[in-house]
Amino acid sequence: MKILALRLANLASLPGPLELDFTAAPLRDAGLFAITGPTGAGKSTLLDALCLALYGSTPRLRQAPVRDASLPDVEGETLNTADPRTLLRRGTASGHAEVDFLGRDGRRYRARWAVRRAREKASGRLQAAEQSLRDLDDDRLLTTQKREFDRLLPERLGLSFDQFTRAVLLAQSEFAAFLKADDNERSDLLERLTGTAEYSQISIAAYRRAHHAKQAVDALQARLADDLPAEPEARAVLERTAEATQQALTHLQNQAESLQARQRWHDDDDRLQQAHRQGLAQQQSAEAAWQALAQQRADREWRQLIAPRRHALARQAALPGEIATLEATHAETQQALDAAHSEQSNAATTLSQAEQALTDASNARRQADPALSEAREQAQRLATLDKQLADLDTTRQQQQTRADALAEAYRQASQSQQARQRQRDDWQAALKRLVGTHSRLDEARQAAQQAHDNAAQRQLALGELTSRWQEFGRTHLAQHRLAEQIQTHQASRDQLLTDGQAARQRLDQAEGHLASVSALIERSRAVRSDSVARLRENLQQGEPCPVCGGRDHPWRQQPPATPEAAQLAAQEAEEARQLSDARQARDTAQQQCDSLLGEYRAVEAALAQGLKEQDETDRRLASARSALEEHPLYAELAAVSEAERDAWLHAQRDTSETRRQRERQILDQLAHAEAELAPLEEALTQGKLTLTRLEAEKASADKQLADVTQQLPPLREQRESLAQELAERLGDHPTPDAWQQQLDARQESARQARDQALAKQHSAEQTRQRLDQQVTYAAEQLDRLRQEQASLNQELDTWRSAHPKLDDATLTRLLAQHDDDARAEEQRIGAADQARQHAAATLAERRLALLDHRHGQNLIDDETEDEGESALLTTATEAEIQRRRKALDDTQATLEPRLNAAQQERDDALHALRDDDRRRERQQAGQRELDAARAEYRRWGQISELIGSADGKLFRRIAQAYNLEQLLEHANLHLNGLSRRYRLVRGGSPLGLLVEDHDMADERRSVHSLSGGETFLVSLALALGLASMASGELVIESLFIDEGFGSLDPQSLALAMEALDGLQALGRRVGVISHVQEMHERIPVQIQVEPLGNGTSRARLVNT
Template sequence: MRILALRLANLASLPGPLELDFASPPLADAGLFAITGPTGAGKSTLLDALCLALYGNTPRLRLAPQRDSQLDDAAGTALTTSDPRTLLRRGTASGHAEVDFVGRDGRRYRARWAVRRARDKADGRLQAVEQSLRDLDDDRLLTAQKREFDRLLPERLGLTFEQFTRAVLLAQSEFAAFLQADDNARSDLLERLTGTAEYSAISMAAFRRASEAKKRVEALETRLADDLPAEPAARADLERRARAAQDAFDAVQRDARGLEAREQWHASDERLRDAVTAGRRRQQAAEDRWQSLAPVREDQAWRRVILPQRHRLTRQAELPGELDALEAAHQQTQGALADAESARDQAGRAFEAAERTLAQAAEARRTAEPALREARELAMDLANLDHQLAQLEKTQAERQAQRDHLETDHQKARTEHRQRRQQHADWQATLQQLLGEHDDLETARQAHRSALERAHQRQLALEELASHWREYQRALTHHQRLFERVQADEPRLARLLEQGRQARRRLDDAQARHDTVTGMIERSRAARSDGVVALRETLVEDAPCPVCGGLEHPWRHHPPASPEAEQLAAQQREEERQRQEVDEALTQAKQARDRLFGEYSALDASLKQARQELQSAERQCREARDALARHPLHGELATLEEDQRDTWLAEQSERAKADHAHHDTILGKLNQAEARIEPLRQALQEDATRLARFETRREGLDTELQALAEQLPPLRQRRDDRARALAARLGEHASPDAWQQHLDARQENARQAREAAQTHRHETQREHQRLAQQAAHEAERLATLTHERDTLNAELAEWRRTHAALDEARLARLLAQADDAAERQRQQLEDADHDRQQAAASLAERRQALLDHRRDQQLLDGAADDAALLDESAEAEIVRRREALEHEREALAPRLDAAQQQRDEAVHALRDDDRRRQRHQDAQAELQAARSEFRRWGRISELIGSADGKAFRRIAQAYNLEQLLEHANVHLAGLSRRYRLVRGGSELGLLVIDRDMADERRSVHSLSGGETFLVSLALALGLASMASGELAIESLFIDEGFGSLDPESLALAMDALDGLQALGRRVGVISHVPEMHERIPVQIRIEPEGNGTSRARLVSE
């Protein structure tokens, strides 16, 4: 992978447009180049642009808060601080970053990231980011969609974002801190550098899973202890009581079924009697309707008489209106024919006048042709003279404008030259003031750097001491809070356990009551259902009942009576109320049980977690106290009272920060003065050259303006003479073309007028001919209709004499009646006759059904005919029997309810024990599964699990550290064969083998500044090798890390960088250290220009 070019515009402090072409000199010839500039100038913005173009994000933005932190945009909208669009410069409408690179397949690609504002206005709303990927070898756009771009870019480049930030943007400065850290800090750095945070998550997940499995086992064991089934003896007693109650209930139920059969006979008799009464009413209504349709039957008879003559009668009525309309139209046509004849004659005269006008216009055009040719020649000469004059005047104006602009630029250049001289003198004075007691710039800079380093080391030590002190205070506070929490939760857990047992007993009582009431309701409804009646009719004598198995069927011929509709509805409402009542009681009991169980489980888990956290807090207190005691500055802190330590730490830290800021400010001012003086000196030399060029250019323009002033007057005189001659020839016309157009228009108008007159004459002739034909046709039609009218009147007068009973009003009404209305009347007569016949047949069927129902009931003494079965004596006997049946049913109801209640209570007690047995069996199986799950997760947690994730993280990081050292030693051998890195001293400890000292093992803390740089650079290159795998990385960038090197260490670092470029890699070093700038000839200088703006300049020395 190799970076070929970087382009950007309007990103952060760099307005651009800026292009860095790594494939062209001088960058193409430089294996090592520097990106230089003061702190905050925008050096890292180049790396941001590189990451934006490739991945749409930057490492610095990845570390910003995702949601909680927001910024106000220029358009008034809020953006999160992690949004890449915040890199767009304020006051600009668009920006972009673009990278050309060679991919893993050897082809050239271009990745582009761009953002713009709405309407391309600086105050417009930010739009969505645009990303595209193009194959430069084929000049083919691969994608312009973000999702597809995110997929294709890593495939073509060969690196993901995380791999790129480790393999191309070397983390050398972070590895310098990595070398000086203890095991805990080194573990955190290694996790962040290698991207292995998932191992901590896996360790904590294993610990959490084992804890959850253990809590599940304990909860199931508690539930089993609270819900035990009945003993075997108690179970046998429950079964005996249930069988006895069922036998007693079956005996009473047989009596009830006999009553139900008799009640069913009375209900059927009442239904059949009501059907006979309704049939009589229907028959009478059908007969009344038939009699009311007598007028309709009479109209139907006359309609059959009229039907043969209907069309002739209708035509007789239509003819008078047609004759009147045709006569009026014929008179109107005669008048229009006379008008058309007059218009035809007038159009002929107009056509002759138009032909004369056309001949006069043609003659005038031929007469003017010679004068028109002469005017055209004069106009052409005048146009040429005007063009020459305009060109000379334009040239004169341009030269005059150039001279005026040149004079303004000349004056501006003289003013800028004076300002630069003054600035140069001011910066020289500032530099002398900053040097103070030092002899030269380098001596002053070195003194301030040493003081800056001492202040920095003091500040770091104080910050580390304050961190240890705060950690110790937090651990003590956390331990006390956990201890108080455990003391408060233990009594509450015992109370919840007792309340849960009480809730379980209340739930069992509610379940038993619910089952009893539900069973009673279901049996009551089953006895009343239509399915019971249907099953009863299928019973056979001496054959067992399919429901109860009995051989006697007392209710087969005398079923029990069904209650009245209102009584049945009231009973159903009462049953529904009872069902809702027990459902609500059961639901409330379950909710109370579940709520208490949930509170108990949550509190139990919380208490166990608190106990574990209390043990961890005690260990953290010991560790924090030991870490505080080991710190070098602990002796100073120990002399103070505890309430004075925070104040002392804050004061000492502020003092160290103030010293650091003072020396850093002096260094910055020294660098700034040095950076300002040299460009001003070069600018003064350039100003002198530019002022001389201004003077030469002004003299040339004065000579050219004098020559133009001499050529203009003679040319203006010739132009005026030609203009006067042309005006005399044209007369009243503006130009030859206008004169020509006037003549052509006169002739064209005359021709169009002749054609219009000819067209109008033809139209009047055609209209006169059409009207004459129409008048003849109308006269013929009048004669035909008059003959048809006379014939119909004679024929229909004879038909009317033979049907004198048909009056005029009825005839008119029947003729006017529509066919669909007549059809509806016919259908109405047929429906009425059909209804009358059907009502009589239905009445006979219903009367016979009632007789069949009563015939075998012996309602009267002796034999009875059909009429007697329907008279009042039979009705009275039926009423008497029904009242006796009601008394028997009322006496049986209390016995049935009591037997059913006893049976239900026994059955529900047995079923409740069945449910307990089933729950116990299910819970046992669930407990076995939970124990198996706990054993599995427990073994995993013993290996890798821990509450803080350290267990598995240390295992993984030890392996990763081995891999990192293996790769780093390969690169360290190429940089310096003297050293080799190995693990030692602790689990994540590092040692250096010094081959020049008989392979002595040294601490990494004993390395000098240059040696530390070599080792940290080798570690960074090792991480890059791990991240890139087999992919060859030819472009590397190192951001900072050189500020604390002395001259000897800096020389060693430069030798290491030269070794990198010797291996065929192009290395970019980002630094604000002047000594680095002096040793690297090719530089990309980032120079501040004020107001948050910088410019980038490529320099090759």
């Protein structure tokens, strides 16, 4: 993976547009470049733009709160602080970030993130961010959809967001804190750096699962204890009570059922009697409705008589109106015919006048044709002259513009030529100053190179001398510290010998006491069984007991049921206590002896190791002193006092470095001057040629301008003369086309008038013929209707005389009645007849049902039995039924409270029994749940015991120990490439770190003993190791390091620069973000971010 280009506009403090092309010089040739600028200028915004274009977010935004934190925007809108759109500059309508990169498949891609406001105005509402991915090799747009972009980009780039922030944006500063942290802090940092927080979550989850499982067991046990079923005896009582209450309830329910049967008979009688009354009322109502339709029944008979003649009667009534209407229509049609004759005569006159007007217009059109042709020809010549004039004027303006442009180009070229001459003179003067007393440039360059090499060699020798002197100092200091440790161990050993002897004496005393107590107890137990009763008989009030020593003897007056057992238990308890105390004292003394013995052995081992290390340290000190004295510059160092040697070495190295840099600067200036002079000489030669060419082109342009200017006046005079002749010929007409249009319009208007008159005459003729036909048809229709009227009058008069009772009013009313009304009346008569018959049948049916219901109930006595069925419907029978009903109600009222009480007693007994059943079922189910909960608790308890903790620390430290092992494996590979002296190893604690120094016989040192430069070196190796873990086998060719250099001293900074040079030597392009001035001076290619004020900065690429 390799970053090829970065572009941005209107992000944070950078308005842009800004483009950083890593495929073009100087970034293409720079393996190491710096992003510089003061704090807050916007250096990190470049990395934000890189992440925005690729992932639509930044590491800083991912850490912002996503809730309860917002920023105000335009029109009262707010934005969440984690929203990447907050990076859009205030007061701008749009912004974007764009990255070109080389993917894992070797193809070039372009990722783009853009945001804009509505209507492209700074006051518009922010729209949703847009992301797109393009294949640059095929110039093919892959996607513009966010979800598809999020899927495609990691596939093409080879890294997810988290992997990118670890593999490309190196967390060197976080690893500096990682080195100094304790195990807990280191596990937290390692978890965050590697993105493996799931192990803490698993640890917390295991702990919570075990805790919840324990709570579930406790809750089930408490629930079962509060819900115990009845004992067997109580259960038997419940069952007997339930059986007795059920028998009593059944007896009362049988009585109630008998009463309910009698109650149902009375309810049925009431229902049947009510139905009988309703049937009687319905029969009377249907009969009254039938009688009310007497008139309608009479009309039905007349309608049946009139039906055969109904059509003839209706036709006789309608004919007078039809005849009157037709007579009026005939008169109106005759009047219209007379008007049509007059209209036809007028149309003929109008047609004659229109044909004459058309003839006149056509003659005028033919007479104007010759003049029109001449006018048209003159207008064509005039248009040609106008075009020639316009073309010449355009050519003159173009020639004038070209002449002016050539003059301006000549002026600018002259100024550029003069500037280049001044630059050449300046560089020649600078080169002369650099050459100085040397006769030739080559001699000056060789002298500067020789001085530079001498200074560099002395710098290396001083560095080696410093290393040997420091090694000698460290070894000497180690020897002194080791002697102090040996002395301390010897003193500790002597003290432990004294303490051990005292502890041994205490152990012997405790063992003797334990033996005496044990023997005494054994003798007491041997005689106890025979003397307990005798001792109790001899107890005296207020005197001490010979066994326990107490003066209160409760068992003497009221001895227990088994006094020997109770007193024996008290005696054995006291003996057990004494024996336990003796054993505890013996065990304590034994533990003290064991502890002191362990400490003594540890001190002995440490003392032996110290003596061994002292011999090794003496050997190393002699070797270091020999190496120091053999160094070529030791004589100079020996001339300086030991207290001032460190300062002398530092000053000598600074002096050598200053001399080397000065000579390096001279060499660079010589090369730069030579590189600048060659193109300047070439540019001066080209400038002379350009001035000559521009001068010749300007002279040619001035001549062409003069020629065009001379052609314009005669052409304008010719045009004015021709325009005057054309105007005289046209007269009031503006153009020949307008003249011809007027003549054509007059002719066309006359033709349209002639056509309209002809059409009007034709229409009048058609109207007259149509009205003639209508008058004839109306007369024929009148004769036919009059004949039909006479025939119908004769036929109907004969029929009326045969039915004299049918008067005119009835006939008129029935004829006027609508067919729907007649049918509705027929339906009402039929429905009334049907209802009358149905009511009679229903009444008979209900009477029979009531009689059948009352038979066999002893409602009538022997005297009224002869009256037949009618006796069952009398008032006396009704009274007897009511009396029986009242007696039944009284009996039911008495039985109901008894039945309710029995029901309640039975329900209470069953409820108690069923409640006990449910308790038993719940106990069984709860016991199964408890067994399952206990099994679950055992399972999670075992897991929690291994990895669970409330804060996730236990499993996190186990998992991060593995991650640390992997990290160190990758980091040591990079550390070996940066410096072969050091190697990182684990030690001291589960997550402890040590540094193995190969230059000091693989001595393992604490990471806290590292200098600033060494700390940076190790931190950078760890950051690169993390990047390798994150990227897997993907080759990362672009790296960015943000911060971490401000706290380095000059010597540490030099070591850091050597490490960065080692990185670029491995083929990686490294970008360093820092505001440290010393780094700016050592890195020539820089992206300088300069604040301009008002929250605006400018970024520019420089090569110093």
